[in-house]
Amino acid sequence: MMSDLPDRRGEMRASNADRDAVVQRLQEAAGEGRIDLAELAERVDRALAAKTYAELEPLTADLPSAHVIDQGEPLVLKGGLHGASRTGRWQVPAQISAHGGMGGVKLDFSQVDCRLPVIELEAHGQLAGVTIVIPEGWSAETDDVDPGLGGLKDKTTPDRHPGAPVVRLTGTGGAAGVVIRHPNAWERRKLRRNR
Template structure:
Protein backbone atom coordinates (compact mmCIF):
# COMPACT_ATOMS: atom_id res chain seq x y z
CA UNK A 1 0.00 0.00 0.00
CA UNK A 2 1.49 3.39 -0.96
CA UNK A 3 2.26 5.95 1.73
CA UNK A 4 -0.26 8.76 2.11
CA UNK A 5 0.78 12.02 0.49
CA UNK A 6 1.76 14.85 2.81
CA UNK A 7 -1.08 17.41 3.10
CA UNK A 8 0.59 20.02 0.87
CA UNK A 9 1.28 17.37 -1.82
CA UNK A 10 -2.39 16.38 -2.01
CA UNK A 11 -4.28 17.22 -5.18
CA UNK A 12 -6.27 20.45 -5.08
CA UNK A 13 -9.95 20.46 -6.06
CA UNK A 14 -11.85 23.01 -8.15
CA UNK A 15 -13.31 24.38 -4.90
CA UNK A 16 -9.81 24.84 -3.46
CA UNK A 17 -8.69 26.75 -6.55
CA UNK A 18 -11.89 28.85 -6.50
CA UNK A 19 -11.36 29.75 -2.84
CA UNK A 20 -7.84 31.02 -3.60
CA UNK A 21 -9.09 33.03 -6.59
CA UNK A 22 -11.83 34.56 -4.41
CA UNK A 23 -9.28 35.56 -1.75
CA UNK A 24 -7.01 37.09 -4.39
CA UNK A 25 -9.91 39.12 -5.78
CA UNK A 26 -10.75 40.34 -2.26
CA UNK A 27 -7.08 41.29 -1.73
CA UNK A 28 -7.08 43.29 -4.96
CA UNK A 29 -10.26 45.05 -3.86
CA UNK A 30 -8.55 45.89 -0.54
CA UNK A 31 -5.57 47.38 -2.42
CA UNK A 32 -3.14 44.71 -1.22
CA UNK A 33 -2.16 43.56 -4.72
CA UNK A 34 -2.38 45.41 -8.04
CA UNK A 35 -4.20 44.27 -11.18
CA UNK A 36 -1.16 42.76 -12.93
CA UNK A 37 -0.24 40.75 -9.83
CA UNK A 38 -3.86 39.65 -9.46
CA UNK A 39 -3.89 38.39 -13.06
CA UNK A 40 -0.61 36.51 -12.61
CA UNK A 41 -1.67 34.90 -9.31
CA UNK A 42 -5.13 33.95 -10.60
CA UNK A 43 -3.54 32.25 -13.62
CA UNK A 44 -1.24 30.28 -11.31
CA UNK A 45 -4.15 29.36 -9.02
CA UNK A 46 -6.25 28.04 -11.89
CA UNK A 47 -3.31 25.95 -13.13
CA UNK A 48 -2.38 24.61 -9.66
CA UNK A 49 -2.57 20.86 -9.18
CA UNK A 50 -1.60 20.56 -5.48
CA UNK A 51 -2.03 22.48 -2.23
CA UNK A 52 1.73 23.20 -2.34
CA UNK A 53 1.18 25.22 -5.52
CA UNK A 54 -1.81 27.10 -4.05
CA UNK A 55 -0.42 28.01 -0.62
CA UNK A 56 2.24 30.55 -1.74
CA UNK A 57 -0.36 32.52 -3.70
CA UNK A 58 -2.07 33.78 -0.53
CA UNK A 59 0.72 33.25 2.04
CA UNK A 60 1.54 36.98 2.18
CA UNK A 61 -2.12 38.00 2.58
CA UNK A 62 -4.11 38.20 5.81
CA UNK A 63 -6.99 35.77 6.01
CA UNK A 64 -10.09 37.07 4.28
CA UNK A 65 -12.20 35.56 7.03
CA UNK A 66 -12.25 37.93 9.96
CA UNK A 67 -13.81 35.49 12.36
CA UNK A 68 -13.11 35.09 16.05
CA UNK A 69 -12.55 31.42 16.87
CA UNK A 70 -14.23 32.05 20.23
CA UNK A 71 -13.94 30.04 23.41
CA UNK A 72 -13.72 26.25 22.99
CA UNK A 73 -17.04 24.42 23.38
CA UNK A 74 -17.32 21.29 25.55
CA UNK A 75 -20.41 19.07 25.23
CA UNK A 76 -20.90 16.11 27.59
CA UNK A 77 -23.70 13.62 26.97
CA UNK A 78 -23.79 12.46 30.59
CA UNK A 79 -26.94 10.49 31.45
CA UNK A 80 -29.46 12.62 29.56
CA UNK A 81 -27.57 13.66 26.43
CA UNK A 82 -26.52 17.02 25.07
CA UNK A 83 -27.06 18.82 21.81
CA UNK A 84 -26.17 21.99 20.00
CA UNK A 85 -28.74 22.76 17.29
CA UNK A 86 -30.45 25.73 15.67
CA UNK A 87 -28.59 29.02 15.39
CA UNK A 88 -25.44 29.15 17.49
CA UNK A 89 -21.96 30.66 17.39
CA UNK A 90 -19.44 28.08 16.17
CA UNK A 91 -16.06 28.23 17.94
CA UNK A 92 -12.79 27.03 16.41
CA UNK A 93 -12.52 24.10 18.84
CA UNK A 94 -15.23 21.72 19.99
CA UNK A 95 -14.96 18.68 22.24
CA UNK A 96 -17.87 16.22 22.47
CA UNK A 97 -18.13 13.26 24.86
CA UNK A 98 -21.11 10.98 24.19
CA UNK A 99 -21.36 9.61 27.72
CA UNK A 100 -24.50 7.50 28.32
CA UNK A 101 -26.96 9.97 26.74
CA UNK A 102 -25.18 10.86 23.50
CA UNK A 103 -24.32 14.15 21.84
CA UNK A 104 -25.74 15.73 18.67
CA UNK A 105 -24.03 18.68 16.99
CA UNK A 106 -25.99 20.24 14.13
CA UNK A 107 -24.20 22.90 12.07
CA UNK A 108 -26.94 23.28 9.43
CA UNK A 109 -28.37 26.58 10.70
CA UNK A 110 -25.12 28.22 11.80
CA UNK A 111 -23.42 31.10 10.04
CA UNK A 112 -19.84 29.96 10.44
CA UNK A 113 -17.04 32.15 9.05
CA UNK A 114 -14.18 29.95 10.23
CA UNK A 115 -12.18 28.10 7.55
CA UNK A 116 -11.43 25.14 9.88
CA UNK A 117 -13.18 23.75 12.96
CA UNK A 118 -11.27 21.27 15.12
CA UNK A 119 -13.78 18.82 16.56
CA UNK A 120 -12.65 16.15 19.02
CA UNK A 121 -15.36 13.51 19.43
CA UNK A 122 -15.45 10.56 21.84
CA UNK A 123 -18.42 8.26 21.19
CA UNK A 124 -18.25 6.51 24.56
CA UNK A 125 -21.46 4.54 25.41
CA UNK A 126 -24.10 6.51 23.42
CA UNK A 127 -22.18 8.04 20.53
CA UNK A 128 -21.77 11.41 18.85
CA UNK A 129 -23.70 12.54 15.75
CA UNK A 130 -22.45 15.49 13.71
CA UNK A 131 -24.58 17.04 10.96
CA UNK A 132 -22.88 19.45 8.55
CA UNK A 133 -24.41 21.46 5.68
CA UNK A 134 -24.01 20.39 2.06
CA UNK A 135 -20.83 21.97 0.73
CA UNK A 136 -18.95 21.65 4.02
CA UNK A 137 -16.26 18.96 4.15
CA UNK A 138 -14.85 16.65 6.80
CA UNK A 139 -11.32 15.39 7.34
CA UNK A 140 -11.45 12.20 9.42
CA UNK A 141 -7.94 10.73 9.10
CA UNK A 142 -7.08 11.54 12.75
CA UNK A 143 -10.13 9.67 14.07
CA UNK A 144 -9.66 6.33 15.89
CA UNK A 145 -12.79 4.26 15.10
CA UNK A 146 -12.69 2.33 18.41
CA UNK A 147 -15.24 -0.47 18.78
CA UNK A 148 -18.25 1.58 17.64
CA UNK A 149 -16.55 2.83 14.50
CA UNK A 150 -16.65 6.00 12.47
CA UNK A 151 -19.33 6.51 9.82
CA UNK A 152 -18.35 9.32 7.47
CA UNK A 153 -21.37 9.87 5.22
CA UNK A 154 -20.20 13.24 3.89
CA UNK A 155 -19.33 14.05 0.31
CA UNK A 156 -15.74 15.10 -0.47
CA UNK A 157 -16.78 18.16 -2.48
CA UNK A 158 -16.15 21.36 -0.55
CA UNK A 159 -17.64 24.64 -1.73
CA UNK A 160 -15.35 27.63 -2.01
CA UNK A 161 -15.11 29.34 1.36
CA UNK A 162 -16.99 26.57 3.20
CA UNK A 163 -15.63 25.35 6.54
CA UNK A 164 -13.69 22.12 6.98
CA UNK A 165 -14.45 19.97 10.03
CA UNK A 166 -11.18 18.41 11.20
CA UNK A 167 -12.36 15.41 13.21
CA UNK A 168 -10.26 13.61 15.82
CA UNK A 169 -10.95 11.44 18.87
CA UNK A 170 -12.30 7.92 19.17
CA UNK A 171 -15.52 6.10 18.35
CA UNK A 172 -15.66 4.37 21.73
CA UNK A 173 -18.41 1.77 22.19
CA UNK A 174 -21.20 3.54 20.23
CA UNK A 175 -19.21 5.26 17.50
CA UNK A 176 -19.22 8.64 15.80
CA UNK A 177 -21.31 9.60 12.76
CA UNK A 178 -20.66 12.64 10.58
CA UNK A 179 -23.13 13.29 7.79
CA UNK A 180 -25.10 15.83 5.78
CA UNK A 181 -28.81 16.44 6.55
CA UNK A 182 -31.16 13.57 5.72
CA UNK A 183 -34.34 14.06 3.65
CA UNK A 184 -36.50 14.95 6.69
CA UNK A 185 -33.93 17.46 7.97
CA UNK A 186 -33.64 19.04 4.49
CA UNK A 187 -37.44 19.53 4.35
CA UNK A 188 -37.37 21.10 7.81
CA UNK A 189 -34.54 23.44 6.79
CA UNK A 190 -36.48 24.55 3.70
CA UNK A 191 -39.51 25.37 5.90
CA UNK A 192 -37.31 27.39 8.27
CA UNK A 193 -35.61 29.42 5.56
Protein backbone atom coordinates in the same frame (compact mmCIF):
# COMPACT_ATOMS: atom_id res chain seq x y z
CA MET B 1 -32.39 16.58 -6.01
CA MET B 2 -29.62 17.84 -3.72
CA SER B 3 -27.09 18.16 -6.54
CA ASP B 4 -28.54 21.52 -7.60
CA LEU B 5 -28.03 23.11 -4.15
CA PRO B 6 -24.40 24.27 -4.68
CA ASP B 7 -25.55 26.44 -7.61
CA ARG B 8 -28.31 28.03 -5.55
CA ARG B 9 -26.13 29.50 -2.77
CA GLY B 10 -25.47 32.58 -4.91
CA GLU B 11 -29.22 33.19 -5.17
CA MET B 12 -29.67 33.21 -1.40
CA ARG B 13 -30.46 36.57 0.17
CA ALA B 14 -27.61 38.26 2.03
CA SER B 15 -28.15 39.55 5.57
CA ASN B 16 -27.02 42.85 7.11
CA ALA B 17 -24.29 40.88 8.91
CA ASP B 18 -23.08 39.48 5.56
CA ARG B 19 -22.89 42.98 4.04
CA ASP B 20 -21.15 44.36 7.15
CA ALA B 21 -18.54 41.56 7.06
CA VAL B 22 -17.70 42.35 3.42
CA VAL B 23 -17.42 46.08 4.16
CA GLN B 24 -15.13 45.34 7.10
CA ARG B 25 -12.89 43.12 4.94
CA LEU B 26 -12.74 45.82 2.24
CA GLN B 27 -11.72 48.44 4.82
CA GLU B 28 -8.99 46.10 6.12
CA ALA B 29 -7.78 45.51 2.55
CA ALA B 30 -7.55 49.27 1.96
CA GLY B 31 -5.57 49.62 5.20
CA GLU B 32 -3.21 46.87 3.96
CA GLY B 33 -2.70 48.75 0.69
CA ARG B 34 -4.41 46.07 -1.44
CA ILE B 35 -7.03 48.44 -2.88
CA ASP B 36 -7.00 52.23 -3.20
CA LEU B 37 -9.58 54.59 -1.72
CA ALA B 38 -11.53 55.05 -4.95
CA GLU B 39 -11.89 51.28 -5.35
CA LEU B 40 -12.79 50.97 -1.66
CA ALA B 41 -15.63 53.48 -2.05
CA GLU B 42 -16.94 51.76 -5.18
CA ARG B 43 -16.84 48.27 -3.64
CA VAL B 44 -18.40 49.44 -0.36
CA ASP B 45 -21.29 51.00 -2.29
CA ARG B 46 -21.83 47.73 -4.16
CA ALA B 47 -21.63 45.73 -0.91
CA LEU B 48 -24.24 47.88 0.82
CA ALA B 49 -26.58 47.55 -2.16
CA ALA B 50 -26.06 43.77 -2.56
CA LYS B 51 -29.15 41.61 -2.16
CA THR B 52 -27.62 38.13 -2.69
CA TYR B 53 -24.42 36.20 -1.95
CA ALA B 54 -23.70 36.22 -5.70
CA GLU B 55 -23.45 40.02 -5.59
CA LEU B 56 -21.25 40.01 -2.46
CA GLU B 57 -18.75 37.27 -3.29
CA PRO B 58 -16.95 39.00 -6.22
CA LEU B 59 -16.21 42.04 -4.03
CA THR B 60 -13.66 40.13 -1.91
CA ALA B 61 -12.82 37.24 -4.26
CA ASP B 62 -9.44 38.77 -5.20
CA LEU B 63 -8.48 39.42 -1.55
CA PRO B 64 -6.82 36.96 0.84
CA SER B 65 -8.82 35.92 3.88
CA ALA B 66 -8.73 38.30 6.80
CA HIS B 67 -5.78 37.61 9.08
CA VAL B 68 -7.86 37.77 12.25
CA ILE B 69 -10.98 35.66 12.54
CA ASP B 70 -12.82 35.41 15.83
CA GLN B 71 -12.03 31.87 16.96
CA GLY B 72 -14.53 31.95 19.82
CA GLU B 73 -14.16 30.19 23.14
CA PRO B 74 -13.66 26.41 22.86
CA LEU B 75 -16.91 24.50 23.31
CA VAL B 76 -17.07 21.33 25.42
CA LEU B 77 -20.23 19.19 25.26
CA LYS B 78 -20.73 16.20 27.56
CA GLY B 79 -23.62 13.82 26.97
CA GLY B 80 -23.76 12.71 30.61
CA LEU B 81 -26.95 10.81 31.47
CA HIS B 82 -29.41 12.94 29.49
CA GLY B 83 -27.49 13.91 26.36
CA ALA B 84 -26.40 17.27 24.98
CA SER B 85 -26.86 19.03 21.67
CA ARG B 86 -26.23 22.17 19.65
CA THR B 87 -28.86 22.71 16.95
CA GLY B 88 -30.48 25.62 15.15
CA ARG B 89 -28.49 28.86 15.01
CA TRP B 90 -25.47 28.91 17.32
CA GLN B 91 -22.02 30.48 17.43
CA VAL B 92 -19.42 28.02 16.15
CA PRO B 93 -15.98 28.24 17.78
CA ALA B 94 -12.78 26.97 16.14
CA GLN B 95 -12.40 24.17 18.70
CA ILE B 96 -15.11 21.79 19.89
CA SER B 97 -14.88 18.75 22.13
CA ALA B 98 -17.84 16.33 22.30
CA HIS B 99 -18.09 13.41 24.75
CA GLY B 100 -21.07 11.12 24.14
CA GLY B 101 -21.31 9.81 27.71
CA MET B 102 -24.46 7.77 28.38
CA GLY B 103 -26.90 10.22 26.77
CA GLY B 104 -25.15 11.03 23.49
CA VAL B 105 -24.23 14.29 21.78
CA LYS B 106 -25.60 15.81 18.57
CA LEU B 107 -23.91 18.73 16.83
CA ASP B 108 -25.96 20.14 13.96
CA PHE B 109 -24.26 22.82 11.84
CA SER B 110 -27.10 22.99 9.26
CA GLN B 111 -28.31 26.47 10.20
CA VAL B 112 -25.12 28.15 11.40
CA ASP B 113 -23.36 31.07 9.73
CA CYS B 114 -19.71 30.08 10.08
CA ARG B 115 -16.79 31.98 8.53
CA LEU B 116 -14.04 29.82 10.02
CA PRO B 117 -11.97 27.98 7.41
CA VAL B 118 -11.35 25.01 9.75
CA ILE B 119 -13.23 23.66 12.76
CA GLU B 120 -11.20 21.33 15.00
CA LEU B 121 -13.68 18.83 16.43
CA GLU B 122 -12.59 16.19 18.93
CA ALA B 123 -15.33 13.57 19.35
CA HIS B 124 -15.43 10.64 21.77
CA GLY B 125 -18.40 8.34 21.19
CA GLN B 126 -18.22 6.64 24.60
CA LEU B 127 -21.42 4.70 25.47
CA ALA B 128 -24.05 6.66 23.51
CA GLY B 129 -22.18 8.12 20.54
CA VAL B 130 -21.69 11.47 18.84
CA THR B 131 -23.62 12.55 15.73
CA ILE B 132 -22.36 15.48 13.64
CA VAL B 133 -24.47 17.01 10.86
CA ILE B 134 -22.75 19.39 8.44
CA PRO B 135 -24.32 21.33 5.54
CA GLU B 136 -23.97 20.22 1.94
CA GLY B 137 -20.84 21.94 0.64
CA TRP B 138 -18.88 21.58 3.88
CA SER B 139 -16.30 18.81 4.01
CA ALA B 140 -14.83 16.59 6.69
CA GLU B 141 -11.36 15.21 7.35
CA THR B 142 -11.73 12.03 9.41
CA ASP B 143 -8.45 10.13 8.96
CA ASP B 144 -7.28 10.90 12.51
CA VAL B 145 -10.25 9.29 14.29
CA ASP B 146 -9.58 6.04 16.19
CA PRO B 147 -12.70 3.98 15.37
CA GLY B 148 -12.74 2.06 18.67
CA LEU B 149 -15.51 -0.54 19.06
CA GLY B 150 -18.33 1.66 17.76
CA GLY B 151 -16.51 2.78 14.65
CA LEU B 152 -16.62 5.92 12.55
CA LYS B 153 -19.28 6.44 9.88
CA ASP B 154 -18.34 9.23 7.46
CA LYS B 155 -21.35 9.76 5.19
CA THR B 156 -20.23 13.14 3.86
CA THR B 157 -19.47 13.94 0.23
CA PRO B 158 -16.19 15.54 -0.92
CA ASP B 159 -18.00 18.30 -2.86
CA ARG B 160 -16.74 21.28 -0.91
CA HIS B 161 -17.93 24.76 -1.87
CA PRO B 162 -15.16 27.37 -2.21
CA GLY B 163 -14.66 29.06 1.15
CA ALA B 164 -16.83 26.55 3.05
CA PRO B 165 -15.52 25.26 6.37
CA VAL B 166 -13.65 21.99 6.79
CA VAL B 167 -14.43 19.95 9.91
CA ARG B 168 -11.18 18.31 11.03
CA LEU B 169 -12.32 15.38 13.15
CA THR B 170 -10.20 13.63 15.77
CA GLY B 171 -11.01 11.44 18.79
CA THR B 172 -12.32 7.93 19.30
CA GLY B 173 -15.46 6.01 18.40
CA GLY B 174 -15.72 4.40 21.83
CA ALA B 175 -18.44 1.82 22.32
CA ALA B 176 -21.20 3.61 20.36
CA GLY B 177 -19.23 5.29 17.59
CA VAL B 178 -19.11 8.65 15.84
CA VAL B 179 -21.23 9.56 12.80
CA ILE B 180 -20.62 12.58 10.55
CA ARG B 181 -23.10 13.21 7.76
CA HIS B 182 -25.08 15.76 5.78
CA PRO B 183 -28.76 16.43 6.65
CA ASN B 184 -31.04 13.47 5.98
CA ALA B 185 -34.31 13.76 4.02
CA TRP B 186 -36.39 14.64 7.10
CA GLU B 187 -33.88 17.29 8.22
CA ARG B 188 -33.75 18.79 4.71
CA ARG B 189 -37.56 19.11 4.68
CA LYS B 190 -37.47 20.79 8.08
CA LEU B 191 -34.77 23.21 6.88
CA ARG B 192 -36.84 24.14 3.81
CA ARG B 193 -39.90 24.80 6.02
CA ASN B 194 -37.84 27.01 8.37
CA ARG B 195 -36.62 29.15 5.50
